[in-house]
Amino acid sequence: MEAYFVAIAIIVAIYTLLALGLNLQYGLTGLINFGHVGFMCVGAYTAALLAEQGWPAPLSFLAAAILAALAAYPLGLVSLKLRDDYFAIVSLGFSEVVRIVVTSERWLTNGVQGIPGIPKLMGFTGSGLVQASAVLLLLIAVNIVVILVMRRIVHSPFGRIIEAIRDNEDAVKALGKEPVGFKVRVLMLGAALAGIAGAFYAHYIGYVAPDQFIPLITFQIWMAIIMGGVGRVSGALVGTVILMAFLEGSRFLRDVVPFISEVEMASVRLGVVGLALILFTLYRPQGLMGDFTRR
Amino acid sequence: MILAIESLSKAFGGLRVVDDVSLTVPDGGLVGVIGPNGAGKSTLFSLVTGFVAADSGDVTLDGRSVATLPASGRARAGMVRTFQVPREFAHLTVRENLMAAAPEQSGERLFDLFFHPAAVRAQEEGVRRQATDIIEFLRLTAVADTPAGRLSGGQKKLLELGRALMTGARLILLDEPFAGVNPLLIEEISQRIRELNGRGIGFLIIEHDLGALTRLVATLHAMDRGCLIATGTPDAVLSNPRVREAYLGGAA
Structure with a gap:
């Protein structure tokens, strides 16, 4: 049972990193990024391929963050000059392009079979529960650092401007500031976080394959920040916990509710999360950590 | 000119x-x-x-x-410029709206934010003082820490004027500063514009309320x-x- 909880906690921590990035982009800046998983994919494959080459983890994680951020740069430059809703479409398209590229470029990524045998992180601590707990502690430490950085950004002139961009972009221009530069930086920062999350994910699962990086992941992160509270740093964490509670909790429904097969269960889980999302938007649209108006 | x-x-x-x-x-x-x-x-x-x-x-x-x-x-x-329909940063307070408008803030650069925090903090204090002065001048002190989305129409017009002042603009273009503003506040806004004009700031003003505008301006153009x-x-x-x-x- 401990192993199960550590496993869930690791996934929560990885998702929290993704949610913190998306919260910076959407919650604070108003960027509708439907392609978050694409940056996670870039990070995961970067870490996997570099681990295969024998790079030490700190270096390959850094490379994963940088490559994911660089992938965001041209995307941002091209589409952030367009209207918000176009960016949503372009970003969704981007993540699908990334997935198709890693599927097709077999010489590099081994196609649909993916890359197996990615070594576990923190292997020097031993194996089994000890090693998993060490990974969890490392992830918690990374999350704490990221949350501190986010709080610093939120309570700064930079944070003020990105929130102003979210509230009214034309007014920001009218005051002599160019929103595009801020949006590109926010997009790259969020992508770097997704890249790090992807690297953790690759090492934790032990292999990467294209079907792990479907748009569903992006929308699960969206559900998390909507339920947790858009624009709140704490909302990213709380929302991820709620999401995982519903996803994993509904797994146990099978013990209580009869006549549900293994296959049907997958649909039921999504249904439960969908219902939760509807109830949240109906009864607590500002999310659990609430109050969209205050930080 | x-x-x-x-x-x-x-x-x-x-x-x-x-x-x-x-x-x-x-x-x-x-x-x-x-x-x-x-x-x-x-x-x-x-x-x-x-x-x-x-x-x-x-x-x-x-x-x-x-x-x-x-x-x-x-x-x-x-x-x-300001806008006919005010474009306040609704989720920021009045004070933050004004502070956001200050030009050349080093804290808007992520590098300075993390590697020169002392310089950022010092500049931020200056910006905060300047915003407080303008808030007092515009008589917005009572709502200084209220989210701008909750202000009345007239207060939002004043807020937009305040943001323009924070930029250090020498020419301010006001798009219907009196539209949807209660009559008492119209006189108030006119008075502020006169005082600012007295300090050398130029104004170009579009307005429907002919009475208030003709009492305010020296030159009028009709389109x-x-x-x-x-x-x-x-x-x-x-x-x-x-x-x-x-x-x-x-x-x-």
């Missing part, structure tokens, strides 16, 4: 919304533009401030053409169907038969 608009034109489809309009604002001037709905006043503002690209014509600020600059560049050059039809002192413009006809909707 701080602002010169030369033969500015813009057509949407076949409709000439602004048709060969030229006007100037002298240094420290207080100039008004009137005209019935659809006369092209707000479009003229958007052309001048770079929010809409002009078909032809030129805009010079302090004798330098700004026609090729984007909206943000024109604002940095010293010319800041109708995209064209400038009269220029002069407020009394002269208001008694001009073409202006009366445009407003009363007489047969053209």
Whole structure:
């Protein structure tokens, strides 16, 4: 049972990193990024391929963050000059392009079979529960650092401007500031976080394959920040916990509710999360950590 | 002369919304533009401030053409507009709205934010003091820490004026500063504009409320169907038969 909880906690921590990035982009800046998983994919494959080459983890994680951020740069430059809703479409398209590229470029990524045998992180601590707990502690430490950085950004002139961009972009221009530069930086920062999350994910699962990086992941992160509270740093964490509670909790429904097969269960889980999302938007649209108006 | 608009034109489809309009604002001037709905006043503002690209014509600020600059560049050059429907940063407080407008903040650069925190903090204190001064000047102290989305219409107009002041603009273009504002506050806003004008800030003001505007400005321009039809002192413009006809909707 401990192993199960550590496993869930690791996934929560990885998702929290993704949610913190998306919260910076959407919650604070108003960027509708439907392609978050694409940056996670870039990070995961970067870490996997570099681990295969024998790079030490700190270096390959850094490379994963940088490559994911660089992938965001041209995307941002091209589409952030367009209207918000176009960016949503372009970003969704981007993540699908990334997935198709890693599927097709077999010489590099081994196609649909993916890359197996990615070594576990923190292997020097031993194996089994000890090693998993060490990974969890490392992830918690990374999350704490990221949350501190986010709080610093939120309570700064930079944070003020990105929130102003979210509230009214034309007014920001009218005051002599160019929103595009801020949006590109926010997009790259969020992508770097997704890249790090992807690297953790690759090492934790032990292999990467294209079907792990479907748009569903992006929308699960969206559900998390909507339920947790858009624009709140704490909302990213709380929302991820709620999401995982519903996803994993509904797994146990099978013990209580009869006549549900293994296959049907997958649909039921999504249904439960969908219902939760509807109830949240109906009864607590500002999310659990609430109050969209205050930080 | 701080602002010169030369033969500015813009057509949407076949409709000439602004048709060969030229006007100037002298240094420290207080100039008004009137005209019935659809006369092209707000479009003229958007052309001048770079929010809409002009078909032809030129805009010079302090004798330098700004026609090729984007909206943000024109604002940095010293010319800041407000909007007919106020565009407050609804989730930021009044104080934060003003502070966001301060130019050249090192804390807007992520590198400085994390590697020169002391310099960022020092500058932030200065910006905060400046915002407090402007909030007091505009009599917004009571709502200084209220999210701007909760302000009344008139308070939002004052907020936009305050943000323009924070940028250090030398010319402020006000788009209907009295629209949707209660009569008491109209006099209040007029008084603030006079005081600022006394300090040398130029104003170009679009307004429907002819009474309040004519009491405020020295020079008035009248527009109708995209064209400038009269220029002069407020009394002269208001008694001009073409202006009366445009407003009363007489047969053209």
